[in-house]
Amino acid sequence: MTDVDDAQLEALVAAAEEGVALDGLIVTDEGGENGEGGEDREDGEDGKDGEDREDGVGDRYTFATGSDTHAGLDEAGLGRVAAQNPWYVSNWYYWEAIERPPAERAFLRWLEDADERDVPDRYEAMAEGRLAASWGQLHVTIRLGEHGHRVYTVRHAEDADREPEALEVHTDPRDAREIATFDDRGRYRPLKTAPTLPTGWAFVDLDGRALAETVGFVYPATVANWYRERRGELDVSHWRETMARQTGIYGVVETWDRGEGHEHVNWVAEACCVDSQCLKRREWAYDEETPLEVDGGDGAFPCREPCSLVVSAARTWTTLEGEEPRTYEFELTPSEKEQLEAIVDAVADGRTDDIREADFSDGANRYRARFLRAKRFDDEGDLCGVATDEWDGAEGADGADGADEADGADG
Amino acid sequence: MQALVIVAHGSHLNPDASAPTYAHADTVRETGVFDEVATAFWKEEPSFREVLRTLESEEVYVVPLFVSEGYFTEEVIPRELRLEGWDVDAWDSDGTSATQATFAAADVDKTVHYCGPVGTHDAMADVIVRRAESVTGDPEVGPGFGLAVVGHGTERNEHSAKAIEYHADRVRERGRFAEVRALFMDEAPEIDDVTDHFQSDDIVVVPLFVADGYHTQEDIPEDVGLTDDHREGWETPATVDGHRIWYAGAVGTEPLLAEVVLERAADAGAEVGDALEEVRRRTRVAAGEPAPGPAGTGD
Numbered sequence: 001m002t003d004v005d006d007a008q009l010e011a012l013v014a015a016a017e018e019g020v021a022l023d024g025l026i027v028t029d030e031g032g033e034n035g036e037g038g039e040d041r042e043d044g045e046d047g048k049d050g051e052d053r054e055d056g057v058g059d060r061y062t063f064a065t066g067s068d069t070h071a072g073l074d075e076a077g078l079g080r081v082a083a084q085n086p087w088y089v090s091n092w093y094y095w096e097a098i099e100r101p102p103a104e105r106a107f108l109r110w111l112e113d114a115d116e117r118d119v120p121d122r123y124e125a126m127a128e129g130r131l132a133a134s135w136g137q138l139h140v141t142i143r144l145g146e147h148g149h150r151v152y153t154v155r156h157a158e159d160a161d162r163e164p165e166a167l168e169v170h171t172d173p174r175d176a177r178e179i180a181t182f183d184d185r186g187r188y189r190p191l192k193t194a195p196t197l198p199t200g201w202a203f204v205d206l207d208g209r210a211l212a213e214t215v216g217f218v219y220p221a222t223v224a225n226w227y228r229e230r231r232g233e234l235d236v237s238h239w240r241e242t243m244a245r246q247t248g249i250y251g252v253v254e255t256w257d258r259g260e261g262h263e264h265v266n267w268v269a270e271a272c273c274v275d276s277q278c279l280k281r282r283e284w285a286y287d288e289e290t291p292l293e294v295d296g297g298d299g300a301f302p303c304r305e306p307c308s309l310v311v312s313a314a315r316t317w318t319t320l321e322g323e324e325p326r327t328y329e330f331e332l333t334p335s336e337k338e339q340l341e342a343i344v345d346a347v348a349d350g351r352t353d354d355i356r357e358a359d360f361s362d363g364a365n366r367y368r369a370r371f372l373r374a375k376r377f378d379d380e381g382d383l384c385g386v387a388t389d390e391w392d393g394a395e396g397a398d399g400a401d402g403a404d405e406a407d408g409a410d411g
Numbered sequence: 412m413q414a415l416v417i418v419a420h421g422s423h424l425n426p427d428a429s430a431p432t433y434a435h436a437d438t439v440r441e442t443g444v445f446d447e448v449a450t451a452f453w454k455e456e457p458s459f460r461e462v463l464r465t466l467e468s469e470e471v472y473v474v475p476l477f478v479s480e481g482y483f484t485e486e487v488i489p490r491e492l493r494l495e496g497w498d499v500d501a502w503d504s505d506g507t508s509a510t511q512a513t514f515a516a517a518d519v520d521k522t523v524h525y526c527g528p529v530g531t532h533d534a535m536a537d538v539i540v541r542r543a544e545s546v547t548g549d550p551e552v553g554p555g556f557g558l559a560v561v562g563h564g565t566e567r568n569e570h571s572a573k574a575i576e577y578h579a580d581r582v583r584e585r586g587r588f589a590e591v592r593a594l595f596m597d598e599a600p601e602i603d604d605v606t607d608h609f610q611s612d613d614i615v616v617v618p619l620f621v622a623d624g625y626h627t628q629e630d631i632p633e634d635v636g637l638t639d640d641h642r643e644g645w646e647t648p649a650t651v652d653g654h655r656i657w658y659a660g661a662v663g664t665e666p667l668l669a670e671v672v673l674e675r676a677a678d679a680g681a682e683v684g685d686a687l688e689e690v691r692r693r694t695r696v697a698a699g700e701p702a703p704g705p706a707g708t709g710d
Contacts, residue, residue, distance in 0.1 A: 220457035247486060248482060308454050
């Protein structure tokens with residue numbers, strides 16, 4: 001490995017006065033006084049350093065890494081020992097001497113599992129290019145740059161085995177905004193944490209700041225909320241308080257909570273918030289005392305309140321769910337009933353594009369659906385000729401929402 | 412440290428809605444006068460609720476990328492940012508004159524300077540004129556040209572029409588254009604009859620909207636008669652009733668709008684150095700050049 005960098009060594013010596021303790025590296029400066037320094041020396045295993053100390057010339061430093069302790073060092077001695085441990089020194093420098101926002105520092109350290117893996121373990125892994133972590137659908141690899149500075153690469157997890165050179169290479173974090181806007185099928189992604197991040201790109205040669213920015217553009221505010229959660233300070237806004245806060249066209253959602261239980265919110269969470277739909281781990285519930293029965297997910301970063309997409313969808317459901325059920329009579333074969341269920345499943349699971357053209361065994365196959373429509377729908381589009389009557393709530397709600405979007409988006 | 416946050420509506424449906432916000436944020440970033448520049452949206456992420464916690468700066472200048480004061484700037488944004496003790500009276504505004512008010516936010520330890528929207532700032536008149544320059548490719552455009560400033564109208568927002576008329580008056584006072592009119596979508600005088608309101612052969616139509624979307628790319632082009640079907644696009648200029656109509660698309664996409672964002676922050680006490688002049692210079696229209704930046708005019 002490279003020699004220890006002069007600037008880093010200088011910084012270490014300067015910091016020793018306050019005491020250095022990070023990731024197994026301990027450096028203390030006893031100020032040339034006897035006493036504690038002496039005790040350290042006796043604990044140490046390096047007799048020569050001990051002799052140095054007895055010369056009484058600036059023999060004030062202790063440098064310890066794991067089981068290896070050098071006590072009674074003068075400044076040159078400290079430099080010599082530090083130079084023999086460049087990994088520990090640069091690791092300390094990277095984390096302590098470079099100024100970073102606390103959340104960013106915690107995130108970058110979490111990526112390399114710095115609280116669990118010791119310095120040699122991480123440095124060997126970085127040197128061999130096998131230190132990696134994931135954040136949502138991002139695959140982050142961490143390599144060793146000059147003087148222990150980390151060099152980050154970000155790809156889609158599905159591209160983890162592809163060389164960055166084989167992908168569309170980026171170095172400006174801001175490019176991530178454009179990438180995160182569309183999925184692999186070119187559709188707009190209104191929810192950044194939907195598991196539909198496109199593939200085929202790589203951000204390379206990022207420093208810690210640029211990595212955090214890139215992650216921030218792909219998954220906005222996830223690091224900030226993750227950090228809050230880690231510190232036990234995540235401010236969760238549950239369903240009821242979030243809906244009660246809404247005004248304007250969304251004020252109506254509050255009326256969906258009629259004191260008749262929270263099953264409707266379970267349905268919302270199952271529709272919108274499970275891992276197959278959103279990578280945030282849902283931490284909000286119906287209210288403080290009432291958890292939902294739906295799994296919140298396993299994501300690394302938390303969801304602290306129903307998002308704007310959920311609020312917007314809930315507005316539509318509030319209108320639709322105001323309808324009373326009624327009894328319709330349809331005549332279907334057993335297979336036709338099952339086919340309708342298969343079609344709902346296929347749409348709900350986003351599977352329609354995966355159904356093969358000629359797979360007639362799949363009820364959601366396009367030809368099968370067209371056959372059913374030809375057979376069972378009348379000219380009005382009514383199933384089995386059964387009119388819906390005055391119930392046309394779905395169309396009304398859609399129209400209203402579209403108009404709202406058009407207005408607002410235009411400014 | 413000081414941060415700038417540009418807050419905008421965004422969209423669940425239209426991928427282009429956030430483009431002007433990102434573009435102006437980048438322009439401000441490149442001046443380097445803010446330690447942090449962030450964006451936040453009502454319909455996109457980060458949300459208004461979660462943007463402040465992503466910042467390190469203690470002083471935060473929040474500038475709404477909205478055309479007028481109203482429901483969003485007076486109610487939604489302050490509520491979602493958790494500005495403690497917000498009251499619309501803090502702006503002491505007549506509906507178009509809000510500058511800024513300072514608050515603490517409930518979830519972060521920061522001072523938030525909540526600014527009036529870009530759309531009502533006096534400097535918008537410059538952006539409207541710049542928009543006319545960029546759509547015609549003529550930095551001297553004015554003599555012999557009519558200018559229509561187009562807004563929504565009162566049905567949507569009580570202050571919206573006021574802001575349109577205010578800017579139209581200011582541009583008119585400069586005497587640069589032969590005629591200047593404020594026209595509306597929802598009320599008289601209506602944009603549908605644009606050619607009735609001008610003598611000039613050439614008319615530049617500038618909609619005072621933040622982003623291109625349904626209104627600026629579908630409604631107005633068809634109402635004005637630029638095209639029968641917006642999906643087929645239109646010519647720039649397009650001939651309507653013997654007039655040449657230069658349709659500019661949303662004024663919010665004009666790169667100079669970044670300067671108004673900076674003006675808002677500077678009025679609220681942000682240190683912006685010579686960034687105002689820098690942005691003016693960098694976004695200038697050169698003669699004969701096509702419209703720069705994210706201007707999509709649908710043709």
